[in-house]
């Protein structure tokens with residue numbers, strides 16, 4: 116029996132123009148696919164027989180087109196391995212980058228991202244293999260909208276052990292990262308008739324957008340050296356607030372830790388107003404100088420929704436997040452999750468569960484913590500109080516935890532916008548405090564230095580480049 120296209124092992128889309136000669140049309144289609152980057156170097160092409168079947172051409176026509184493209188250098192043919200796309204990276208024929216190439220700054224000191232060059236590929240693959248070996252086929256079918264029970268069990272143990280969180284698997288909902296968790300919670304609040312959500316000012320503008328997108332109105336609460344100030348909740352607008360979102364362990368972006376008195380005040384207010392505290396524990400694993408600060412949820416599991424994510428510890432691409440909810444919110448949030456996307460991807464959930472139960476996750480977090488602490492130390496040695504920048508009036512803050520620090524600018528001289536523009540011209544991308552305010556100014560001027568993203572090799576050069584920019588301010 117002839118092998119048909121449907122049973123050929125390589126699937127390929129080639130729009131062949133029927134207006135020109137058949138061989139020429141096929142050659143043009145392949146050239147176009149290769150030079151646009153749609154077919155990347157090394158991609159195997161179907162056999163001449165399978166492609167001839169699929170395009171309703173003679174095998175000789177396909178064979179002649181392949182020969183021509185090999186002669187022109189677009190394809191390579193090797194005995195036994197068939198025909199594949201050549202590497203054109205040296206050639207000006209490839210006008211656009213391959214689709215998975217991101218064009219970025221030379222030195223990326225923007226906050227919010229970890230060093231993904233150290234993603235533990237071997238550990239992750241081992242965990243996924245172990246989790247899938249012998250797993251029932253139902254793993255690959257639709258599952259529980261709340262998330263895989265294996266990961267909910269493992270997280271209940273881990274979060275209790277490392278963050279003091281009171282969690283049972285029944286209270287945990289697995290999500291596609293923090294962003295989906297906050298979106299689902301806001302949808303539930305809005306559906307129940309409450310539509311004002313208080314957020315720290317400054318905070319991440321994208322998170323304000325997500326809350327608004329879900330239909331809620333955002334009220335800003337100022338942040339000082341003790342963390343978020345909730346006095347505004349007692350004012351005329353406060354009565355309508357259904358939830359307060361806080362980054363208590365390490366305020367984003369100011370870097371302060373919420374003072375114990377403020378925590379108690381916040382809990383008292385939430386209980387008195389039947390409101391919810393949404394605790395964003397985005398980098399709680401990375402505390403460098405002291406014992407980790409526990410979660411607020413530990414003190415008040417009845418009124419706190421605790422939200423966490425693997426984005427900082429492993430990588431944002433996994434889109435793995437979790438929430439630990441007061442019991443009465445579980446049903447409505449699971450319903451919102453079901454109507455959003457049935458449930459999050461399950462194989463990654465099983466791999467993470469395996470990493471947690473074998474303590475591979477603990478080992479990974481510990482090794483990352485050490486490396487990020489070294490980076491933080493280097494940052495401090497370049498821009499801290501004892502340096503020329505300290506003497507010039509720069510202040511480095513929020514360095515006891517996390518993957519970013521705030522560098523406030525001296526009152527005199529260039530404003531943050533100009534500094535950032537000069538940094539960008541030197542190939543340094545950096546965060547600007549001014550982008551994070553909810554309220555109108557005037558506000559202090561500062562840079563947010565993310566020290567998670569550059570690889571270990573590049574990081575010292577990135578700090579040198581930043582120092583060069585600031586020295587000329």
Ligand SMILES: Cc1ncc(COP(=O)(O)O)c(C=O)c1O
Pocket residue numbers: 227228291292293294295319362367395397423424425426431435436
């Ligand atoms: C303040 C804050 N919260 C949460 C997150 C995690 O978001 P996600 O889990 O959606 O990647 C981040 C990531 O950068 C963050 O900066």
